[in-house]
Amino acid sequence: MHTHPSSAQSDFLYKLYLMLREAPLSMHGRYRTFETAAVDMRPWHVEAISLEALRHLVSERKAKGLRRGHRMARKERGEQLFAEGAPVMSRDEMLHFFFENDRVTLVTGAENGKDGIAHWSAQIPVPEGLLKGGSYSPRVNRADLAWAEDELRRYEAGQPAAAA
Numbered sequence: 001m002h003t004h005p006s007s008a009q010s011d012f013l014y015k016l017y018l019m020l021r022e023a024p025l026s027m028h029g030r031y032r033t034f035e036t037a038a039v040d041m042r043p044w045h046v047e048a049i050s051l052e053a054l055r056h057l058v059s060e061r062k063a064k065g066l067r068r069g070h071r072m073a074r075k076e077r078g079e080q081l082f083a084e085g086a087p088v089m090s091r092d093e094m095l096h097f098f099f100e101n102d103r104v105t106l107v108t109g110a111e112n113g114k115d116g117i118a119h120w121s122a123q124i125p126v127p128e129g130l131l132k133g134g135s136y137s138p139r140v141n142r143a144d145l146a147w148a149e150d151e152l153r154r155y156e157a158g159q160p161a162a163a164a
Contacts, residue, residue: 014091031078046131048105051121067112068104
């Protein structure tokens with residue numbers, strides 16, 4: 001299970017959220033500052049990989065060229081938290097909103113380079129503990145590659161994904 005920030009971290013993030021709502025920064029500056037703190041406490045978790053990204057990973061044997069795609073655009077999430085007129089959320093509402101919309105799918109650069117997610121290729125669940133590390137493009141190790149090869153064989157054979 002993906003870890004949640006501790007109570008102390010959650011309190012800090014909420015205080016930071018409230019301070020940034022009033023900070024003399026652009027909406028972008030507010031959001032990026034908040035996201036940097038949140039990602040340091042709870043790094044992005046790849047919960048799925050697109051079929052095209054899986055094929056790339058198997059053929060290239062590295063994640064270079066792949067991106068962490070957010071289901072909700074980071075800019076949109078930031079606007080809902082920090083734009084002028086956005087309602088103030090309670091601590092629990094804000095944390096739930098932010099982290100629920102912080103889940104990522106590993107996609108190709110071409111898939112990530114367009115608005116929205118409807119054009120992403122089929123998405124395959126990624127087991128907890130795989131494809132972690134790195135920032136925008138995760139590092140891969142032997143276990144990641146072995147899983148990717150097995151999952152691509154499974155997919156191409158029309159078999160269901162292994163349990164995530």
